[in-house]
Amino acid sequence: MSLLQVQNLVVEFPSRHGTLRALDQLSFEIAPGEILGVVGESGAGKSLTGAAIIGLLEPPGRIASGQIWLEGERIDNLPPAQMRRVRGRRIGAIFQDPLTSLNPLYSIGRQLIETITTHLPLTHAQARQRAIELLQETGIPAAQERIDHYPHQFSGGMRQRVVIALALAAEPKLIVADEPTTALDVSIQAQIINLLKSVCKKHGAAVMLITHDMGVIAETCDRVAVMYAGRIAEIGPVRDVIHAAAHPYTQGLMSCIPDIEVERQHLHQIDGAMPRLNAIPSGCAFNPRCPQVLARCHHERPELMPAVTTEAACWLTANAGATPSFEAQP
Amino acid sequence: MLAFILRRLLQAVLVMVTVALIAFMLFQFVGDPVSQILGQDATAEQVAEVRAALGLDRPVWVQFGHFLYNAVQGEFGMSLRQGTPVATLIAERFPATLELALVAAALALLVGIPLGVYTALRRGSALAQVFMTLSLLGVSLPTFLIGIVLILIFSVQLGWFPSFGRGEVVYIGGWSTGLLTLQGWHHLVLPAITLAIFQLTLIMRLVRAEMLEVLRTDYIKFARARGLSDRAVHFGHALKNTLVPVMTITGLQLGGLIAFAIITETVFQWPGMGLLFIQAVTFADIPVMAAYLCLIALIFVVINLIVDLLYFVVDPRLRVDHASGH
Amino acid sequence: MKTTLFKWLDSDVGHSFRSSPAALFAAAIALVCGLAALFAPWVAPHNPFDLATLDLNNARLPPAWYPEGQWTFLLGTDDQGRDILSALIYGARISLFVGLVSVLLSVLLGVTLGLLAGYLGGWVDALLMRLCDVMLSFPAILIALLIAGIGHTLFPNAHEALAFGVLIAAITLTGWVQYARTVRGSTLVERQKEYVQAARVIGVSSLAIMRRHVLPNVLGPVLVLATIQVATAIITEATLSFLGVGAPPTSPSLGTLIRIGNDYLFSGEWWITIFPGLVLVLIALSVNLLGDWLRDALNPRLR
């Protein structure tokens, strides 16, 4: 049984110009212990998906339809008090900016202990002990002393470690990590990703890793979902999505990335930009930019359907059932 | 830390000297105390003699230098109206104003902050809307009008509260307090409300705005994501962060309260410094005015200093030695 | 003109305006008061400043709906036989004039100094901020009282025009600090932004950068502040007039009218006090409401 199951999730923003549909019929699953990568252009709806799962959509955003199941229990319609017990306890979260994620007025010890005692039946002393262990585990030297320090006394990388410790404090089964390394230095990124991977493996937690960075996805994830304009364009094992994508968007995206090992005179580029939420074209949302657009792409919307090794929402896969040839990969 | 306080003090001295100087220059124009002292019927010779005696015939800067020299020693001279040393007068009046201002400040804070939190958390609810609208009324009503209307309703029509004065006071050492007698509190109600209303609404609106701002920050979102209870999030995390900027404004407002007390004290015949000042103005009682202005400046400076020190208590980012951080 | 109005109404700000009953209400009142004040000579039934038309025998008439009232004096008359309605219209004109002009001047002064302090930094900044400290440690009403005091005694022979000048100066000199601080704060932020640096790289002079780039981008909060300050200025004017250093009695502002009316609080001639008080509160309230709405409307994060 999968740990997390998202079914036909629709997230909407009512506004005076009509209701904006930011997530449209989104479905995917995460197995226990699995790392699912979520990639896509800015504004594709990655963060919203994460927020919807942890139940922290900012009003006026709301789940309009669809279901979210955690360990067989439906959580999208839980009352706030119960949802709070799910958050932190069963789903942990990590946000992009470690500096702003921590309350500057409280020591990290206090923030850790507060989180632990909220969820676990521990005394203050026990909670403190556990907090120190967590810090040690996330690689903070001299955790005994540092626990009483304040966030501003830590460097960016250390802070993100603290944030990871906080997310892991109550041993959640799932961690939603929304761009955990984007704000960090290139040289620290790898440290944090490695850490995240190892501690989650140790605690048996599954991770939903949201990022722009295909490189990070490539080396970290088991499976990857590519989002475009509020929908999943393609989802499948990481190797297959990178090397044998079925969806033209995925293919385009992969070839945009300058490769350190291969030198090219000209990068491939996908012309145009992702449509705004209020101007999503009918049919396949990618059709105005798609080099292989078919007639039906303009008015029929493709659902996710099995491609060769992945699932893709593209009529090409339905037609050919095979990877269209589109700028051969070297 | 020490350097900080020192710098503050230097600044304070600068402020106070400037205030004194400005005040002093202004006094040249507020009127002639001599005709007040001598009454209408005095002869020109008498007037000249008293002017000379008071040093009013000397150049302004000489008077100012003299004033500064004495003021540094806490010596502000004699009140021209009352024939009492100004220091004594102020000492007598200060408790009344301070009590009024403190009670009003307490009222403003104790009512204003919860209301601000409420209207921020329940943004959009009917009650919150009502509070917001009422609060606007609070900033739109001139203090003097509030005072007069309160007297009209609660003293004259209903007869619930006295309309003037401080009632019975108890002396503890040289300090007169009305807070130890029932009558004292009875007298305090209307003036305190009058004085508090403006500040109350201001604090409420400020807290609300700050709170809304803080509620949008990442660490609040992250606190929620950690499954903390609403109580812990709103009052443990959000409110404390809200209070940092609120403190500054509130600090300044408290000083403002003491100044605004001029109007309230005039309306309610509250025997405080404001009343003393207004009467000094109508009498051109220069020593009293000068002392009052310097005292107000001092109070502001002290409050500012306290607020700054409070920052150190509340915000760890300021507390830590620069070198040890990263 | 018409199209810009429509365009504005269709914009986000315009929409939030249309959908806020409070803002509409406030705008309506402000508009009525503003227009009445602007066209006072045509709107008001009498000219309360023309002393030759006053007749002491008409003094203290109650509003028209009372048996002793007269329809020529809709809201009654005051102790000099002045028509209250006309006095209100002319008084509001003065109050609004003083409020608007003093806010305008303090915006001008405050924004200029704030821009200079924020953009140039260094000793200019230090000096100006110390000045602000001094001003702030002096309660506004006190400064105003003193300035008004000087003005009146410095030029004892001057009449109305000067009285208003003094009022405006008093309110301006206490009001600019807020703008200076706000603008300085935003300028410090804005100055770091890359578009300002881009302009510097192009070679645009500091003054031009301040004026063309920084200024428009720091004016948002100033606008909000200014709206609210108009209300504050009107109340300050009233308070000063109430304390006796404001507008002269022969051309009374709302504050002066209230001060005069204050004497009639218990005498049964309530209309002399109540109407000016109401109008003052109404104007202050509507301007405040507008400012409040504007603050929310201009804050993108609140939308």
Next chain:
Amino acid sequence: MSDRPTATAAFGRPEAAPGLAGGATAAATLAAPAAPLVRAVDLARTFDVSAPWLNRVIERKPRLLLHAVDGVSFEIARGQTLALVGESGCGKSTVARLLVGLYQPSRGRFEFAGQDAHAAYRSRSGRAIRRHIQMIFQDPYASLNPRWRVADIVAEPLREHGLISERAALEARVGELLQSVGLSPLDRVKFPHQFSGGQRQRISIARALATQPEFLVCDEPTSALDVSVQAQVLNIMKDLQRQQGLTYLFISHNLAVVRHVSDHVGVMYLGRLVELAPKALLFAQPRHPYTRMLLEAIPKLHHTGHARTPVQGEVPNPLNPPTGCAFHPRCPAANRRCSSERPVLQSLDGVRVACHAVEEGRL
């Protein structure tokens, strides 16, 4: 339409400079290859970040100086791209700002076409040189004045330098510029917020190109952008370079991007250049241990599941840099000498590198 001939002559650029679309042949007018267009000599910039005077006196604290850039020298030949890479805070942006005159150098010189640029910036004719050196900023959302129309933004340098004052000509020129960066001239009347990030970055480029500069300083022009948009911007930049013979200083922390755009690469660490090499050499054979680590840290798209070896340790505090070689606390090959003696940049097989280990052949 006036251009100051004297000023342009000073930079050796013939006034017959090619139009934008026309092309290309600026390289043909190149001076002798011996004289590079851009030359930084021992550039340094120090920031005084000490506490206020009174604090220092009372707390007995010394003056705190931050050496953001500490003796950086490089050259860029006309039409070439030098990339600067390094961790956050190593001084890349400071170098960029020094070059465009946003900062005054505390030491050293920056020569543009053989002339001391900072002296020129300060002089009355400073504008003339500003025409030729332009900058593209990192954040496309912050680098355009949100209240200006695109037409005004792009026209500002033209107006400011008095190049074109006539309205119609201005309009035409703006349209031309927009077109050259792949935007429609009709976009003139829009505001920045009506564009996507990539489009905004193109507007910035159009603005930078307006005065027909020869040297463009690009401070992380794509790091705020999505990969797909990044590709668009990088392509445009390369195209422009090819067409107009532009010279770039390209700053980035993304080595993959750097490899794509640059001719030479400089690696900075804590305010100093630790390695400066032609691109091919650097990527094929990184010499400095830090360069090696950086290369190692790049996530590789094609090796899924492979863990990287992250750079060990944390970025040091620039206020309190390690003695000797600043990198030694994180360096696997560090020895005693590294912690006491600061290595200088030395030429080695066509590469310039500052490392004792390399010099001694230990690496």
Next chain:
Amino acid sequence: KTFRWSSASDIPTWDIHAQNNALGNGVHASVYESLVYYNSRTFRIEPKLATAWTQVSPNQLRLTLRQGVQFHDGTPFTAEDAVFSLQRAMAPTSNFSIFTQGIERVVRVDARTIDIFTRGPNPVLLNQLTELRIMSRAWAERNRSLEPMNIRTREENFAHRNAMGTGPFRLRSWQPDQRMVLERNPNHWGGVTSNVTEIIYTPISSDATRMAALLSGEVDFVLDPTPQDLPRVRANAALRVLDGVENRTIFLGMDQHRPELVGSDVRGRNPLQDLRVRRALYQAIDINAIHRVTMRGLSQNTGALVAPMVAGWTEGVHQRLPFDQAAAQRLLAEAGFPNGFEVDFACPNNRYINDEQICQAITAMWARVGIRARLRTLPLTTYFPMIQRYEASIYMLGWGVPTFDALYSLQSLVRTVGPGGDGNFNAGRFSNPQLDAIIDRIKTETDPHIRPRLLTQALQMHNDDIAHIPLHNQIIPWAMRANVQIVHRPDNRIDWRILNLN
């Protein structure tokens, strides 16, 4: 019984010789007594601490002192105390010099007799003595208060906050501007019919609040109610208004000295020097309207410079010129101002009853005959110095006569400016040598038959010249609870001896 009362301001000091302040003098009279005092009903001088007096020579008055009088501390009242107190009033720091003017020295004759020597004949000596109160010498010595308070010293005078007199009440406590408590003196020598045992005084400066305190029953008596509130007080069965004429006359002065007025549109001449213009100004004022509307009947219209109870007043000098707008316009035309003129007009705004309103009303009335007065109103602190610098063209002034003798007004207001208090409030610098001669003669004229005639003559000459435009005598209302039994005195003070509460 406790009597709680209020007025706008507090007394400045308890030092009876430090400040000559009307309210203070009235309050002091409850604790300190003078040698002679006015009877509240007849307003004749009657014995108090002196039981008899004789004019031994034109320059020497002998007073016999009352026996068996004790100060509040139980010490007996003696001739030493009387001599000391009168001398104290003559000290350089005393503010009572106008009441000691002309006194050369005071001499103890024996334990119950003193002599007062004057420099010349002094017709108003007894009137002056009503304001010179007696303090215990021993007490003053003990507390180093031998001289009146001196502003130049840095120390407060003990007598400033403490009192030691012989009066029917003694001072229990005084917090300036807050509260003053007086209690009944059980050992008073007699003549007191009051049933009040305690007096609590609270100054309340805000008019509205003061009235609110009366209406809500927090005080029993208000000395200075606002005229407009009186109808309401009168209508209230629990309250009562008592009013009487004060011996203070309100009038307008005019600059008759400058060749050209400041702030006027008339060039090259001073219109106010023209009698016709002054008369036009006079006749344009509808005094009855002011009386009825502005003053609500609380004024006594007058054509004289002094009130009826002042020596020198007659029905004749009381007659006003008639209100006549047509005549005024005609006079202006005759004087060469058919279209009127512009003139500066200054007024106090917190000195007399309805001062500002009266001036506004007058401005409006003048406007109707074409005189464009530019009114400015000032608080008294700046107003009096300003008019004394002769900066006003037309100004309002009120003049009370504590001596009940018109010389007091004539000398200050009408006499050409000169030394020794001559014309010290002649702020329009009016000058008529004939009138000056008469005034100088009155100063020393003691003959009870000739003196009143001279006074009346001077007042009439003043009226003929229209040196000032008289308006009215103030009528002072007192508002109180209905159970207060009190007699209204023209000097606006309470007679504590006969105050009763039912």
